[in-house]
Every structure is written in structure tokens, then in C-alpha cells.
Amino acid sequence: MSDLAAALDVVGARWALLIVERLLEGPQRYGDLQRDLGLGTNQLATRLRELEASGVLYRLPLRHNTRAYALTERGLALREAIRALERWAADEGPAT
Amino acid sequence: MSDLAAALDVVGARWALLIVERLLEGPQRYGDLQRDLGLGTNQLATRLRELEASGVLYRLPLRHNTRAYALTERGLALREAIRALERWAADEGPAT
DNA sequence: CGCCAATACTTCCAAAATGAAAGCGCCTAG
């Protein structure tokens, strides 16, 4: 399996990179992620479980019965890839 | 919609980036892509249609009833993002 | 303590995407 295929196995699922992008701005709570991203709560739960299992993020307990989700080092390392995709998408409007 | 979401709209579908990665090595024919990537022929056809429609690749007629698929400039510009993802996936084995 | 609201999920079901297999049309070599 190529490196690219391995990467997509972890963050290739729908919403996965968008969740990571949001967490690049700092830890977020479940409800905030759901409202900001606009995905179904079941899918958010599934993605968070998968991303936690693959070491991209971790649960950070807060007071009350709330917790936040934060990126691990491995998750933070996705910043470059995300920026590259953003730059690619932004490189279209002006010249075309 | 964020830039990242826009990028994923185009290359976020399953197999899309893997097809582009393969084409970074040069134009490929339908059958070669299918055998090398190991995806179903219907999905390859669908992805190629979508990627052509979004200006990532184009059909290059060859003799016989064969054609090749090649990246446009926009498709070639994905190289950086793909490399970033590959680097991310490769940055795990040694230290962890 | 009993009730209420907030938060974090889980469950259920329909719709859409994915995957494997088989079929179709075109072309060209024999």
C-alpha cells in the first residue's frame, strides 16, 4: 500500500479532514463541532472515534459532563497537508 | 464553504487522489489504471468522468479505440498536496 | 431529594455511494 493510500485510510473518510481543520484552531467540544460543520451527530461520533483510535486526536475532559477534542502531535502534523489542499482550491478563481 | 471543503468536493471522493497520484507519473490508459489501482471498472469510469468535468484531467486520444488520461495543469498542481499527505503517512513508523 | 435543562452521544431507518461481476460495442489482426 502506498503512503498516500495509508494516509487516506486514516483521514480519507468524509468529514475527517474538516474536523481536523476545525481542531487546528484549538480544542473544541462535541456540540460546537457539530454546529460549525453541520454534519449529523452520529457521523461526528463515528469520525471522532476513528480519529481517536488512529491517534489523530484525543478526548480532553472538562468540568461538568463535557469534554473537548484536541489534536495530538500526529494530528497537528496534518496542518501542512490541509494547507496544501486549501492553496490548491484557492488557486483557481483569479486566472481561469 | 471553506477552501478545504471545496478541495474535498473535487478530490475527496474515494480513489480520486489515488488516480491523480498514478497520473503524476504520466498519462495512463484505462485498463492500466484499473489493474494498477485495483478498483472496479464502473467506479474508475465514474471518477474519471468527474475528474475530467472538474478540469483535473483530460482524455488524450490514441490510435485504435484506446485513449489515455493525462493531468491538466490544475491536476498537476495537486502534486504538493499529495506529497504532503504521503509525508504525513510516512512520518510514523520510526519514532512511534 | 426531585425536577429541569444542557451536553454527549446512540439507535433507527431511508437514501446514496461503493464494489464485484457480467455484458456490450468498437476496432483490428488473422
Place this chain on the structure above:
DNA sequence: CTAGGCGCTTTCATTTTGGAAGTATTGGCG
């Protein structure tokens, strides 16, 4: 004019995605 390679399309089962509603835990408040 038949046979085989090539580029798809079609069909159908399985998986994934999406939306809505339900459950569980916690803490605040009277």
C-alpha cells in the same frame, strides 16, 4: 468473418452516509 483486446455500461448486493428521534449522565435549583 471470426476472435480477442479495450473501454466502458449495466445490474445488483453490500456498505456508507445522512437525518431524526431517543437515551444517559451531569449539574443547578427549589
